[in-house]
Amino acid sequence: EDIGACLVTKTDTNPFFVKMKEGAQQGAEANGIRLSTFAGKIDGDVETQIAAVETCIASGAKGILITPSDSRALAPVVTQAREAGLLVIALDTPFEPADVADATFATDNFKAGELIGQWAAAKLGDAAADARIAFLDLNPSEVSVDYLRNQGFMQGFGIDIRNPTDIGDEEDPRIVGHDVTNGNEEGGRTAMENLLQKDPSINVVYTINEPAAAGAYEALKAVGRQDDVLIVSVDGGCPGVQNIADGVIGATSMQFPLLMASKGIEAIKTFAETGERPQNSEGLDFFNTGVELITDAPVDGVPSKTSAEGLGMCWG
């Protein structure tokens, strides 16, 4: 019998989600599942995601994989879907609270930030005490991936994060400032330039994702500072890993969107056949799809893989 499944991503404009879609499509083909995919037009496009979930219900699908654009706002419609008997799995971005969905397959984003924070601190050694740090965040809306990674980095670097869901309430003098990038190269470059204006001695740059990191690098290169600044990032997309190899980014935390999607599809198949729901990882309120630190300059105490290894598994 025909099993239907839906994938609802935040947008179609982000390679991360395009990869996720690929993963879901492969999984669906392998398992004989009829997959429909949906996405918002821009990040934060809540209403299109709601309509997508509703359409899934209407189309008689058995399960939904969703990366919520707003981890709170999507909760009601997802609840509605579950009441209609569908299995709902959050990918990448957990709901608040996480048990709104049947399960969450995600990167531990706080952990992802923490790893690059630890790496940067270890890399600087004693100099970490008077580092000058720039934060290139996502957008003014401060969504969960944004603050989790940002605050994770601070934790890893040894900064007192105060409220863990608030970016910018810290008082550590090493912080030069925060600016937003919209997660793309153009934003990354402009934000980097702006922060350099505030303090030209910046030597550590945290970035929300690799496109932003690439933009930041261009800004640094323009003023000849590309070699004395550490850029760290999150994602582990193949272009990002390549940028590790090319020395653009110092270290990045790799996530596994393909895995999230394919595991999600399997879970829907199992649910459709046996009614069994997936389990979370031990001690977590989500199923951790894992995160790997990728760097060509490993440091003690922070396990990592090289860019060469990374290229073989990027976004696998």
Next chain:
Amino acid sequence: MTAPQPILTARGIVKRYGRVTALDRADFDLYPGEILAVIGDNGAGKSSLIKAISGAITPDEGEIRLEGKPVRFTSPIEARDAGIETVYQTLALSPALSITDNMFVGREIRKPGVLGTWFRILDRKAMEDFARDKLSELGLMTIQNINQAVETLSGGQRQGVAVARAAAFGSKVIILDEPTAALGVNESRRVLELICDVRARGIPIVLISHNMPHVFEVADRIHIHRLGRRLCVIDPGEHTMSDAVALMTGAKEPPASAQAA
């Protein structure tokens, strides 16, 4: 001219547009029951004068009195409420609205009872009947459908609607700014007849026109406007068209008697 009290007067009206002084201490008097023609060169300030009187522009200086009482209109609606109706050179009709809507704009009739007072519903039937009455009473045109959009009418028909609106509602004064400028011989004649009809009903009329024969045919008095002010007022029975033209173009100085008129 014989009536002792003018119904509408203006004294020392000044209106500047940037560096242009359109009205330069202009005076104006309209007596009950008369047709007063206003003539003058292009740009003399005739339209500006009647706009000032009818509230379409607010003069920078000067005083306007209606029936002896000072008035200060800040919008055409106020002048209208005081009984002054104006047909502007540009007609001021809304092309997409129907003839009825245009005739009643700003003074719509509401349904009687709760529907009107509470729900403010328009009484279309009453308005249509009234509009049809007025248009045929004036015998001005053969409108096929009282609800057709004004933009579907010919220029002459439009002018007719504008004039009919003024004639229907003007209780104290009716002002017409070049009502026949774009009209044919036939159509102009009908408008002139309408003007005489209105005077016959006792309502005074201000008529701006460049057409001397028309002016001399219907006017009781002629206000000659020149360089932003009233040059003089003449009696068409005592002066020729040549006199009027000579005065208005500055070829001749006004006679002492006319200046005081």
Next chain:
Amino acid sequence: MTAPQPILTARGIVKRYGRVTALDRADFDLYPGEILAVIGDNGAGKSSLIKAISGAITPDEGEIRLEGKPVRFTSPIEARDAGIETVYQTLALSPALSITDNMFVGREIRKPGVLGTWFRILDRKAMEDFARDKLSELGLMTIQNINQAVETLSGGQRQGVAVARAAAFGSKVIILDEPTAALGVNESRRVLELICDVRARGIPIVLISHNMPHVFEVADRIHIHRLGRRLCVIDPGEHTMSDAVALMTGAKEPPASAQAA
């Protein structure tokens, strides 16, 4: 009337606007060196006729010949290039552009040499000189600044610019659609003089007007338009204004002789 060959003819022109037939198999003839007046009621189709002749609208049916050769203008620019200049009822001036720009629009003078041919730079000086010449040659107005925006001119001055443009460039035919409608006595007189000047230069003119005295003063022949077609053509020397009005309003049938004219 004596010239054997008309310079411009139209036969059986039809133009429909939706359900309105503005031109209903209209004919038209203009002879070299003459002033042909076109008169008719509002909505008779006069403007539509000259728009069809001047390329502003494309007729649905019918044939137009210039100097005997069939022409088919799809835009005013083509008619213009063929030597037909038109002053439309709406003047067709660009308010924000200067007098010079308006006079030369679509036929600007470029600098001599590379600057002109390669960089296509305008020769402002040449254009200004020419414009100033033309305006003063016509003695039509006292323009203070040839580069002032047309929107800062009075209605009469604007009309003057439009007429001057046509007179300056029209090599074969000049068409004027109600050039004096909004003008004062004085200003109208100057336009009539200009029309006679142009005729004196040998260029034939088509004049649309509602002003019978003007028409009878300057016209060599009068084309009477009625209900979308040419009713007849009369000689102002042989007919009175009353005749013309009676014909154009349908009060009288055209004489057999006039029909053939």
Next chain:
Amino acid sequence: MTDKTGSTGGRQEFEGSLAESDTRVARFENGSRGMAGTIQHLLHGNPTLVPVIVLAASVAVFGLVAGERFFSPFNLTLIMQQVSIIGMLAAAQSLIILTAGIDLSVAAVMVLMSVIAGNLAVKMGVPAPLALLVAFAGGTLAGLLNGLLVTKVKLPPFITTLGTWNIFFALNLWLSGAQSIRSQDIDAAAPMLKVFGNALEFGEARITYGSILMFATFGVLWFLLNKTAWGRHVYAVGDDKEAAELAGIRTDRTLVSVYMLAGFVCAIAAWSSIGRVGSISPQAFYEGNLQSITAVVIGGISLFGGRGSILGALFGALIVGVFQSGLRLAGVDVLWQVFAIGWLIILAVAIDQWIRKVSA
């Protein structure tokens, strides 16, 4: 009166024959028209029919393409729910566009008002009805600001609302701290905010109060625009503001009232959106401004003002909803959905232009 030589009773002599003049004025003729011409002519008389027909056609096409699931009462009522918020915004937008304006801030006002109501009722414990009243007042005030900038400062509406859009967006992020208010918290503190999410159920069909509210809003606005003097004035102002002013309409007052009413409708839409979304998301409806304009123009209301029926906007919103739902059900990628909407806008307005051509 020496000039009146030869005149009859003051008239110029040549006017003597006028009494006998003919009175025929207009002639109509019915040439052959052809199929397309006949349809065009028919619709020309009833331009509001155009969006209705486009709607019917899209329903039919998607019914064929996407199969019976599309036609299910569930899906059809779902489409109504899905367009209910953009539909409300389109209603507000229509008012502004009828006055020859445009409002880039409608969605921002709506989101801001939902955040204000939520903050008051959920976070600060203000009774829900009071919180909603504050939001209604806020929406009206936002409209007042737009209206005053347009009338008193004489800024073009596009610029005014481009500016206030930025302002309202910033205020929204500030007041919400960019955090959504969760469904459960609303349920606990102020369930009234979510009332428009409830529905009348008939078998599979779920007609939410929010959809009903949308239809009701269009009904009321249609009534105001067509049955009251105020409505006539709105059309007159949109048609030709200067003429309306001279004809005796207080055009500035009319314009300000239109902007205020539009703001008020946005605030009502805010209430409805809480029911629709289930929570209060400061990020939602970022594209709502343009989507509402899209619905209005597809509905055949002229961007130049004064022409078109507000019901067109309702059909416009439904057309977009049907398209999106149909494309989604047919499994079309978002990318190609966006592509299709682009062509839909162009085609719908092109058809409308063709119908309205004077030569109909």
Next chain:
Amino acid sequence: MTDKTGSTGGRQEFEGSLAESDTRVARFENGSRGMAGTIQHLLHGNPTLVPVIVLAASVAVFGLVAGERFFSPFNLTLIMQQVSIIGMLAAAQSLIILTAGIDLSVAAVMVLMSVIAGNLAVKMGVPAPLALLVAFAGGTLAGLLNGLLVTKVKLPPFITTLGTWNIFFALNLWLSGAQSIRSQDIDAAAPMLKVFGNALEFGEARITYGSILMFATFGVLWFLLNKTAWGRHVYAVGDDKEAAELAGIRTDRTLVSVYMLAGFVCAIAAWSSIGRVGSISPQAFYEGNLQSITAVVIGGISLFGGRGSILGALFGALIVGVFQSGLRLAGVDVLWQVFAIGWLIILAVAIDQWIRKVSA
């Protein structure tokens, strides 16, 4: 000619005295004006000065607020770099707005063309000059599509470009697969694409070729608009299309040429953007359409067409850049930056309106 009783040489008798008529026409008077009036009057004569003054004023204010870092040659040249792309888009946008249109698709065209050039040169190994030529042709073609929809199908420009914006956005996602092309890959395969990122350095100052290109683009367009017949035609069409048509301008051809030129400028901007951003990002400049409009209106070009100098748009773009840079250096939150830009739009245009008031 029996009616000509009493006439002199055909004239009506009353015209006899015209020869002696007075020839005075206009009078000017200089009343007292007051300080504000004097300034207003001064600027009225030179409206392009307004954005220049606003720019100078904002530079001064931010210099005071943000200190000397703001005034450094580095920062001032940085602002030029940062506005270079939006500036180019504003140049294209000005062309359209001068014709009384509006183009919501400029940024989408630009991004699409950068993706096309990148795909060809980097992914498919086409020589860079050829890839760029294809992009230029593509931009011009996109403009042609807009232009034809506006002139032949007679759609309002707002609707046309709302539709094509969606279409170009979808094509962009499709061609790029949402993937950026990395800076390093461009360096390896087609460094020419990034040439506008290079800079002339004078001490601290870094003037990128991209900034120079922006100034040059404005220069060329200013020349075309002011020194050639084509430019006069663009103004005439924007001022009153019907009058321009009757006066003998091929208005449709002029309009189409404007849209094509604007599309071409967007394609050049695409090339420049690759240098500026470093990589080719299909996600960048999503807000570029509205940002370019913002620059144009702040620069004092009328949305109603036909009025304003294209240089205003350059100053408008710079004003926005100065504001953003100044606010950031002063440590203002992004949120309040958005807020400030909202007020900037309203204020700048309000000042402009005040200056242009006829009663100046």
